Amino acid sequence: MSETIDRIIAIIPAAGVGKRMGVTLPKQYLTINHRAILSHTLNAFLSHPNIDKVVVAIGEDDPYFKELPESEHPKLLTTIGGKERADSVLSALKYAEQNNSSDSWVLVHDAARPCITHDDIDKLLDARQEFPQGAILAIPVRDTMKRAGSDGTIDRTVCREQLWHAMTPQMFQLNILMNNLERALSEDVTITDEASAMEWANIQPGLVSGRPDNIKVTHKDDLPLAELYLKNNG
Numbered sequence: 001m002s003e004t005i006d007r008i009i010a011i012i013p014a015a016g017v018g019k020r021m022g023v024t025l026p027k028q029y030l031t032i033n034h035r036a037i038l039s040h041t042l043n044a045f046l047s048h049p050n051i052d053k054v055v056v057a058i059g060e061d062d063p064y065f066k067e068l069p070e071s072e073h074p075k076l077l078t079t080i081g082g083k084e085r086a087d088s089v090l091s092a093l094k095y096a097e098q099n100n101s102s103d104s105w106v107l108v109h110d111a112a113r114p115c116i117t118h119d120d121i122d123k124l125l126d127a128r129q130e131f132p133q134g135a136i137l138a139i140p141v142r143d144t145m146k147r148a149g150s151d152g153t154i155d156r157t158v159c160r161e162q163l164w165h166a167m168t169p170q171m172f173q174l175n176i177l178m179n180n181l182e183r184a185l186s187e188d189v190t191i192t193d194e195a196s197a198m199e200w201a202n203i204q205p206g207l208v209s210g211r212p213d214n215i216k217v218t219h220k221d222d223l224p225l226a227e228l229y230l231k232n233n234g
């Protein structure tokens with residue numbers, strides 16, 4: 001179990017529409033084992049003894065969130081997300097900063113990754129000693145990687161040495177991440193994860209090897225896999 005000496009805030013971007021899932025309901029509200037994907041994710045952080053607050057960013061017209069049992073949890077704060085994931089994260093960081101000390105640590109985690117475990121959260125929190133600049137959960141690439149050509153054939157093989165799949169949570173000090181993310185977005189830098197904003201600011205976050213079952217539910221065929229993992233992880 002990780003010993004925390006700082007305030008730890010989970011930031012959960014949950015304002016997406018799930019276009020790639022191809023259903024009308026935003027994918028974070030699809031149910032697995034009779035609970036919304038977002039409920040699984042929120043509970044992983046609300047139930048963690050070292051997470052002090054959870055800030056979730058939801059869509060402006062989201063009619064579903066208030067129906068979740070977790071929406072009334074005393075540790076939970078809610079704010080409105082933005083156009084892109086990074087905008088939602090920045091919105092939640094700003095809200096967190098208004099309500100907490102700016103040197104708190106934040107763990108930014110996709111609502112669409114419901115299989116996150118306390119063990120992996122602890123592993124990342126414990127990495128603060130080794131990586132005071134921040135770190136992310138990730139898994140090394142196992143397969144040979146190919147770059148596709150324009151005609152659907154292989155353009156080339158990409159060296160897989162030192163290639164990792166970035167996952168979440170991504171852990172940084174609140175004020176440093178918020179300032180760098182805001183500056184990167186103001187300069188129209190493409191930001192698809194928090195680490196890329198920090199890298200843009202010449203900070204090199206640590207890589208912490210996480211569980212491969214911490215999948216992001218993106219397409220329909222991810223659902224049975226997430227169901228299996230959630231059942232296995234109890």
Ligand SMILES: Nc1ccn([C@@H]2O[C@H](COP(=O)(O)OP(=O)(O)OP(=O)(O)O)[C@@H](O)[C@H]2O)c(=O)n1
Pocket residue numbers: 012013014015016017018019020021027028057081082083084085086088089110111112113216217218
């Ligand atoms: N404007 C957005 C877009 C995404 N997200 C969140 O960021 C996480 C990861 O994004 P992704 O898997 O891409 O979700 P969607 O954007 O909903 O999916 P799609 O790209 O298929 O529409 C999700 O939990 C999603 O809810 C968000 O908070 N705000």
Ligand SMILES: C[C@](O)(CO)[C@H](O)COP(=O)(O)O
Pocket residue numbers: 085110165166167168192193194216
């Ligand atoms: C943050 C992330 O999950 C790391 O792999 C990923 O970048 C999210 O990408 P998405 O297209 O917003 O799902």
